[in-house]
Amino acid sequence: xxxxxxxxxxxICVGLLLFPLCNALAFAQDKVVPxxxxxxxxxxxxxxxxxxxxxxxxTNIVKGKxxxxxxxxxxxxSHEAGTYKINGLPISEMYVNGVKLADISELRNIPGDMIxxxxxxxxxxxxxxxxxxxxxxxxxxxxxQDGGYYGSLNSLEEWSRASDFGNASVGSxxxxxxxxxxxxxxxxxxxxxxxxxxxxxxxxxxxxSLLRETTQxxxxxxxxxxxxxxxxxxxxxxxxxxxxSVSHPKYNSYAHNNDSWSxxxxxxxxxxxxxxxxxxxxxxxQRTFLTLTADYFNRTNKNRQQNYVEEESVGSITEKNxxxxxxxxxxxxxxxxxxxVWKFNGFLQYISSSxxxxxxxxxxxxxxxxxxxxxxxxxxxxxxxLSGIIGTWKYGVGMTWQQNHIKYENRExxxxxxxxxxxxxxxxxxxxPLNKNRNCVLLLNYKRTLDDIPYSAISSVITWKDAYxxxxxxxxxxxxxxxxxxxxxSLFRNKINLTAIYARSHDRxxxxxxxxxxxxxxxxxxxxxxAGQDLWGFGAEWxxxxxxxxxxxxxxxxxxxxxxxxxxxxxxxxxxxxxxxYFNNSFNFSPxxxxxxxxxxxxxxxxYDRTYYAVSNVTGRLxxxxxxxxxxxxxxxxxxxxxxxxxxxxxxxxxxxxDTTPVQYINLSVTWKFSGGKxxxxxxxxxxxxxxxxxxxx
Numbered sequence: 001x002x003x004x005x006x007x008x009x010x011x012i013c014v015g016l017l018l019f020p021l022c023n024a025l026a027f028a029q030d031k032v033v034p035x036x037x038x039x040x041x042x043x044x045x046x047x048x049x050x051x052x053x054x055x056x057x058x059t060n061i062v063k064g065k066x067x068x069x070x071x072x073x074x075x076x077x078s079h080e081a082g083t084y085k086i087n088g089l090p091i092s093e094m095y096v097n098g099v100k101l102a103d104i105s106e107l108r109n110i111p112g113d114m115i116x117x118x119x120x121x122x123x124x125x126x127x128x129x130x131x132x133x134x135x136x137x138x139x140x141x142x143x144x145q146d147g148g149y150y151g152s153l154n155s156l157e158e159w160s161r162a163s164d165f166g167n168a169s170v171g172s173x174x175x176x177x178x179x180x181x182x183x184x185x186x187x188x189x190x191x192x193x194x195x196x197x198x199x200x201x202x203x204x205x206x207x208x209s210l211l212r213e214t215t216q217x218x219x220x221x222x223x224x225x226x227x228x229x230x231x232x233x234x235x236x237x238x239x240x241x242x243x244x245s246v247s248h249p250k251y252n253s254y255a256h257n258n259d260s261w262s263x264x265x266x267x268x269x270x271x272x273x274x275x276x277x278x279x280x281x282x283x284x285x286q287r288t289f290l291t292l293t294a295d296y297f298n299r300t301n302k303n304r305q306q307n308y309v310e311e312e313s314v315g316s317i318t319e320k321n322x323x324x325x326x327x328x329x330x331x332x333x334x335x336x337x338x339x340x341v342w343k344f345n346g347f348l349q350y351i352s353s354s355x356x357x358x359x360x361x362x363x364x365x366x367x368x369x370x371x372x373x374x375x376x377x378x379x380x381x382x383x384x385x386l387s388g389i390i391g392t393w394k395y396g397v398g399m400t401w402q403q404n405h406i407k408y409e410n411r412e413x414x415x416x417x418x419x420x421x422x423x424x425x426x427x428x429x430x431x432x433p434l435n436k437n438r439n440c441v442l443l444l445n446y447k448r449t450l451d452d453i454p455y456s457a458i459s460s461v462i463t464w465k466d467a468y469x470x471x472x473x474x475x476x477x478x479x480x481x482x483x484x485x486x487x488x489x490s491l492f493r494n495k496i497n498l499t500a501i502y503a504r505s506h507d508r509x510x511x512x513x514x515x516x517x518x519x520x521x522x523x524x525x526x527x528x529x530x531a532g533q534d535l536w537g538f539g540a541e542w543x544x545x546x547x548x549x550x551x552x553x554x555x556x557x558x559x560x561x562x563x564x565x566x567x568x569x570x571x572x573x574x575x576x577x578x579x580x581x582y583f584n585n586s587f588n589f590s591p592x593x594x595x596x597x598x599x600x601x602x603x604x605x606x607x608y609d610r611t612y613y614a615v616s617n618v619t620g621r622l623x624x625x626x627x628x629x630x631x632x633x634x635x636x637x638x639x640x641x642x643x644x645x646x647x648x649x650x651x652x653x654x655x656x657x658x659d660t661t662p663v664q665y666i667n668l669s670v671t672w673k674f675s676g677g678k679x680x681x682x683x684x685x686x687x688x689x690x691x692x693x694x695x696x697x698x
Contacts, residue, residue: 045075045494047441049387049394049429051121051135052490057142060551061586062112064594064623064634067139068104070112072584072598073553075494075543076120077137080580080600086135087486087499088537088557088580092124095138097184099227099241102274102297106186106225109171111152111673113629116142122486123447126345126383126398126427141175141184148677149176158667166193166218167667176677180231187224193217194251200468200657202521209258209521213466217251225274236281243274255467257521262365262467265306273298288334297325305464307366315363317370319461323353340388343398349379355461364518367470369462372411379404385427392438394431399424402450408458408475421479423450443488451479457509457527470524471511478507478529494543499557501537508533512567513609513648513655523655528567536560553584567608568651578605592629596621613645617663632671638663 045054054074056062061073072079076087084091084104094101096110119138144150151174158167171188200211227241247270254263273296280291300322307315329347336342353375360370385398403422409415425448434440459473482505489498507529516522541555557580563572580602587595597620604614618641623634643659 047394047431047433047438047443047490049396049431049443050123050125050445051119051443052494053117053119055117056112056115057117060588062115063588064621064625064632065112065586065596066108067110067112067115068107069596069621070115071107071118071137072582073551073586074118074120075490075497075541076122076488076499078555078557078580078582080602084137086120086122086137087488087501088539088559089134089501091137092134093136095136096186097139097141097227098239099184099225099276102225102243102272103223103245105188105190105223108169109152109154109173109186109188110139110141111173111632111671114141114150114152114173114175114673116140122443122488123427123429123445123484124449125396126343126385126400143182144175144177144675144677147178148675149174150673150675151175152671152673154669154671156667156669158665160665161662162197162665163193163195166195167191178677180233181228183226183228185224185226188222190219190221190223192219192221194219196659196661198657198659198661200655202653202655204652204654211255211257211468211521213253213255213468215251215253215466217249219247219249221245221247234282237278239276239278239280241274241276243272245272246270253466257468261308261310263308264366264464264467265308267304269302271298271300283332286335288332291331291333293327293329293331295325295327295329297323299323307363307467309365313361315366315368316359316361317357317368318359320356320358321353321461322356323351325352326350337388339390340386343383343385343387345381345383345385347381349377349381351375351377351379353459355459366464366467367462367516369460369472371413371460373460374409374411375406375459377404377406392433396427396429398427400427401425404450404479406458410460417475419478421450423448423481425450439491439493441490443486443490445486445488446484448481448483450481468522470522472524472526474527477509477527480505480507480509480529482506497539497541497543499537499539501535501539503535503537505533505535507531510567510608513650515650515653523650530565530567533564534562549588551586553582555583556581561607563608565608570609570649572608574606576606578607579603592625594623609649611647613647615642615644617641630673632673634669634671635666636669637666640664 044056044059045052052075056070062070071077071084078085078088084094094104096106101107117140119140120135122135124134124136142150151172153172155170156168157165159165160167169188169190171186174185176183194215194217196215198213200213202209202211223243223245225241225243227239229237229239231237249268250266252263252265254261275296277294278291280289282288283290301320303319305317305319306313327347327349329345332344334342334344355373357368357370357372360368362368362370379402381400381402383398383400385396387396388394401422401424403420406419408417426446428444428446430444432442432444434442457473458475458477460475462470462472464470482503484501484503487500491497509527510530511525512528513523513525516524537557537559539555539557541553543551543553545551559578560575561578562575565572580600582601583599585597587597589595598618600617602615605612617638619636619638621634621636623632625632641663643661643663645656645658647654647656
């Protein structure tokens with residue numbers, strides 16, 4: 001039987017001109033991977049026209065890991081600098097049990113073995129905001145048995161070479177289900193202390209100056225999100241979600257330049273609230289469903305900043321930022337034929353933000369903005385999408401119409417500005433199996449996006465990063481738009497994944513660097529629109545299990561960007577390359593022992609006036625389970641890394657900055673998993689898949 005399977009592999013690969021590679025994989029099947037394991041893996045991943053769904057229940061990938069670590073071992077997903085990416089594009093949205101996460105730190109509280117399945121969409125669909133280009137990740141947790149519950153408690157303590165013992169957290173997850181009602185709660189309390197160091201030097205043919213920076217910060221954060229679903233026998237469903245997040249970071253930044261000390265002290269209080277309500281009902285016997293959602297999001301930020309030169313206070317400001325978002329959405333899902341489904345979506349989104357400064361003490365050394373401003377935005381959106389199956393091909397075609405109305409007001413001067421943009425954005429997606437067993441699959445996706453109004457970028461608020469760097473917005477910006485074409489080839493049940501991307505952006509946002517008029521040691525950045533830019537991306541990854549106890553993922557990506565722009569009178573017309581490589585390893589030495597070791601590398605690359613030097617990172621985990629895997633001890637560590645170094649050309653000056661903070665850290669975590677409750681025999685309609693439409697926009 002094994003030989004017959006290898007012959008099938010060879011026929012497939014000849015058609016794809018990949019015969020040598022297929023021979024190697026067939027040999028590996030004979031020598032290493034048992035046939036029964038291959039059969040199980042084959043049934044775990046199902047490809048769709050826009051991505052795939054994989055079943056993780058009972059796999060070795062989830063053992064000893066939290067959800068935040070499991071995702072990096074899935075096809076086409078990487079975790080880079082705190083951001084999850086799909087095929088190199090930052091994700092647009094992430095969901096757990098159908099509820100969109102406002103903070104992906106929630107994944108740190110979810111043990112990997114509580115994940116049932118993961119759905120990955122390579123590009124955002126028509127039912128989402130037309131601004132969203134990157135894909136989405138949907139995690140579905142294992143449902144408790146009827147009348148039962150499960151959850152976990154965890155705690156963490158970290159030591160780092162830079163700040164000693166300073167990072168500690170406690171958290172819990174609880175999931176309960178009784179008959180047609182389910183309840184989910186995820187809560188965390190975290191305290192973090194950070195000491196960081198950096199250097200910056202400015203040089204030209206005549207002068208050279210060195211700046212050393214030290215930043216000390218403390219942050220206490222509390223976050224709690226709960227959600228519920230009530231399913232009725234008539235298939236009517238009511239759901240809701242609420243998030244409360246409170247953080248209070250304090251930090252002091254010290255800078256020493258030319259025998260002079262400058263410093264900034266900040267006290268920040270941020271409260272985030274996010275609420276969603278959902279109502280879903282069938283409209284006919286053909287399972288046509290109407291789903292209504294209402295979202296509210298609020299973020300209130302209060303910042304008190306004190307500025308010093310040497311020991312003397314030279315300025316201060318108290319700022320309040322308030323953001324409110326309301327969104328109302330309706331969706332109709334209509335299965336008009338056996339293998340065809342229509343989806344019609346419409347939503348209205350309204351955003352109101354205000355900036356109010358007070359207690360302003362002016363300073364020539366530290367620039368501040370004392371003008372109160374208001375920003376409002378109104379976005380209507382209509383979309384339709386048809387998806388279905390023709391033979392073995394899966395397809396989807398859709399169209400989105402969206403308008404962005406924005407009004408910006410300087411409340412002190414009474415000056416107002418308006419801007420309106422609109423676009424019709426098509427979406428096409430196609431999945432083509434290349435053989436009868438569907439071991440090799442080709443995916444093609446196209447989407448045009450019109451970005452949301454760039455609220456934070458148009459604000460004239462001045463934000464100091466440290467004593468010699470600040471950013472300021474630009475109220476004259478346009479919302480960018482992008483045409484994107486993506487092709488993916490999955491071979492041998494996701495053992496080999498190849499991806500190609502082409503994107504053409506219009507009015508791309510770019511943060512231009514400026515030098516302060518009075519103090520040449522101070523630099524600041526301001527966003528501008530670039531007329532257009534092309535991007536070509538190519539990626540490849542190899543996923544394999546050489547032995548029963550070792551599974552790895554080896555991947556690389558290259559982006560090619562031909563530049564065509566003039567910034568500050570300088571013409572940029574070269575083609576630059578950016579690469580990224582990572583090697584993820586998961587080890588299961590026994591049912592109770594395991595480890596993880598990940599290596600990332602990003603070589604040096606250029607982007608207009610900036611040069612980004614190579615960075616690398618090595619992280620690992622060692623874990624031990626006790627009491628039938630109910631109790632787990634884990635040791636996470638980072639023995640080696642190269643921090644970011646960046647240089648930018650500003651006129652005749654070359655400014656180079658480097659993070660010199662030590663990278664080594666060790667943290668110890670304890671996780672206890674529990675379950676219980678009585679079993680109740682009752683027929684329940686699974687509402688998880690429909691409930692995934694609960695979303696909120698930030």
